[in-house]
Amino acid sequence: MPEVIFNGSAGRIEGRYHPSRVKNAPIAIVLHPHPQFGGTMNHQIVYQLYYAFAHRGFSVLRFNFRGVGRSQGSFDHGQGELSDAASALDWAQAINPEARGCWIAGFSFGAWIGMQLLMRRPEIEGFISIAPPANLYDFSFLAPCPSSGLIVHGERDAVVPYKDVATLVEKLKTQKGIVIEQKVIPGANHFFDAKIEPLMQAITSYLDKRLATVTIKPEPRGRRTG
Template identity: 25%
Template sequence: MPVGYLISVAVIAAGTLCALAPPRRPRPLAELSFRCGLLLNEAPVLGGYFLLASTLLVFAQRDIGSPGAWAVVGAAALTGAGLVAIARRGLRAAPVLERALAEGLGPDGRAAAGAGPEGRPRHRRRLARALFAPVFPRRRDVERIPNLRYGDAGRRNLLDVYRHRSRPAGGPVLIHLHGGGYRQGRKNTQALPLLYRLASRGWVCVSANYRLRPAARHPDHLVDLKQVIAWVRAHGPGYGADPSRLVVAGSSAGGHMAALAALTPNDPVFQPGFEEADTAVTAAVCLNGYFGPYYGHGAASSPAAHVRADAPPFLIVHGDRDTVVPATEARRFAGTLRAASAASVVHAELPGAQHAFDLFPSARFEAVVDAVEVFADRVLKGR
């Protein structure tokens, strides 16, 4: 029995199973499954390449001669089939997002989602991501200006600016907040393909740290985001930004914060010491966001409690296999928004997507970035 090959296949098989059918209960098992399956759920090709290399090596070494060894080869084949199924689910994100854009923005939104800025089909780029799965989304035409201070909380009040190296003026702004349950996380880790893509298109993108639990609690995090918005209004033009066109976005807990900020513009309760600053935003993007109440603070700390008729447009994207924040929460929040707001609400549930799908430049997240680009373009044009 080739023990090393057995271990390799077992590890990939376990990750594949966690990605295909993650358990939701008990909570510790769901958390473990989420972590074990996250990489393969977004980059199944990496598992496939590893399986293929391991299998070719064991055959080259002539270690396949017993029934047990052939059983491991069979398990590798089954695991490979599971990885193919995962990859196919990832590619289904694009048509789901196109339908959601058509429903929320009109038929032209769906048409634009299928083509790049030069009119070339985007599905080829998504397929390339599925086959080669690069894990480093930086772009040569984008520069990152790190660790700019926007508040008095040390490194938790630092932000990074991403802009095109040609330094164009008057670019729209995207502010992104990381996730981590308000307990962990940092800038420059999540949604990087989104930040780099928009910056390469002439946007000025901002990724910010904020104060975390237990040293901070609600509404401290929201106050930090409001300070970031105020900083962009005051200093953004110096980096080529047009602060009158500002989209706020977030992942997980950052989505919770982004939704709250979008629904509480210029509220002095959340702007202590800078009450006169304009903190209104043009639109909000929530990726695998949490929309419930903050730890022990009651319903008033949830975005749903602040829904209003003049809310800005929202794009809400969630995974239908999310075991950290169930998709029903996003679905419920989107319904509440649609019932009250006069603005566009685009809501999409991605087939097979888990929590934190925006950590990797996968085929699935490429489709999400395409959708964000189309959504933002339509909102900024007032359509």
């Protein structure tokens, strides 16, 4: 079932879904970058994230925010997009009622939306936040951050300066009961041009470490359905 359509508050939402072969496998939702700057669910980093989760046995969903691709509605400066993300998680949970957990992952604008969803849905147990735009959007809602996760940033990011992400990470690290890991990709800009491989190595290493105590049968690497 690679192509899916589900309902959101602004109408139909277009997505791609990879079901796990394991009945109670965890869910992962992957969020794309800014819709007004070319962000779609087919962005290379979103695509790579999607398969990183799929290869590790997750039931994983990526989708287009409202107004992108075949998703109905129009850009809503974050509020509507958060609603879209909540609808995506609702849909994934409805068809995976026995899922034993959930992860959220997002890039840039999608990272901001993902962290907001994290605050609203206690079942989200892990996150991956790539180049979170800490200088462009308010992240003060993360008080406290309820789950452990990974924040990845490019060393030469001119869109989101390193100091802003570092300040966010340090703030989150002061909270008890969770572990925030930070990885800086040497030489990488905001879009990780020519640095996708080290970016994904950092992410997959983190996922493998977090999942080491959880038994999920990995998907064969040659099998792709979305």
